[in-house]
Amino acid sequence: MILYGSSMSPYVRKVIAYAAEKGIELDVQPTGLGDPNPEFRKASPFGKMPGFVDGDYYLADSSAIIHYLEAKHPQPELIPADPKLRGKCIWFEEFADTILSGCGAKMFFNRVVAPIFLQKPGDLEAADAAEREELPKVMDYIESIAPGGDGYLVGDGLSLADIAVASPFANLQHMKVELDSNRWPKAVAFTQRILSRPSFAPWVARESAFLEKTAA
Ligand SMILES: N[C@@H](CCC(=O)N[C@@H](CS)C(=O)NCC(=O)O)C(=O)O
CATH class of the missing domain: 1.20.1050.10 (Glutathione S-transferase Yfyf (Class Pi); Chain A, domain 2)
Structure with missing residues (x-):
């Protein structure tokens, strides 16, 4: 799974730390503001970081990415079910x-x-x-x-x-x-x-x- 962005962004850092706490390995591809990388642009249509790719699945937004990962890897639970x-x-x-x-x-x-x-x-x-x-x-x-x-x-x-x-x-x-x-x-x-x-x-x-x- 690839995460596009810079950890200097609080949104990107949030996803990186969340994935680390889950034991999910992310390939973090350093991406700057306004980066033209077409894979990043495909994941994040408005060019905001983070962008995310899992196989042929492309997704933007730190919260959307985290909800995707939580559904895919429910344990340890980091979004409570209660x-x-x-x-x-x-x-x-x-x-x-x-x-x-x-x-x-x-x-x-x-x-x-x-x-x-x-x-x-x-x-x-x-x-x-x-x-x-x-x-x-x-x-x-x-x-x-x-x-x-x-x-x-x-x-x-x-x-x-x-x-x-x-x-x-x-x-x-x-x-x-x-x-x-x-x-x-x-x-x-x-x-x-x-x-x-x-x-x-x-x-x-x-x-x-x-x-x-x-x-x-
Ligand atoms: N709601 C988005 C916010 C993402 C966001 O605003 N990222 C900033 C960096 S901290 C960005 O890429 N800004 C560039 C821009 O707005 O063009 C998320 O949670 O991922």
Whole structure:
């Protein structure tokens, strides 16, 4: 199975970590923004990453890909079958993909993607405004739902919810955004704990090394 995209994208990273937690092997083909690769374009008609291919089956969108994989490889269960847990799991993923990543994207695109990958200046005021005005509300919400200790967002074990919510925090880490662990102790500890899992950590380390090298 091939995954097209860059792990620098929170959506691509979410699928990579999800597959690793499942023990599913993905051939991750590095793909840039606007990449003309026809196989990627066939998988993702609007050119957004990730794109995915399994034999003659082509699919776009991180959530669609994950639902496909969950149906194909039900164990270990990462989207709970219990109705109430499943509802919450999908809500947390949706929150992460839209509200959290929407805020993170304004920061990451303008501070990192535009100057480094597109060689054009980003809108730094828009990035600063998102950090100042949107991020604290998002963090307050995550603090209100984050489990203490070794817990998880939904039920007793790791689920897609934890993976989805943690993934965009790697982008905040790359931008060296300082999250106040006095104000958001549970949110900071929880997201760091999930990002330190072997399903995430080597990818985030590679992204960091790449960005440090590029900056130098
Ligand atoms: N809902 C999609 C969002 C994918 C997405 O927006 N990816 C961004 C990178 S983080 C992208 O490819 N943007 C390029 C574009 O919009 O043309 C998913 O979950 O896969």
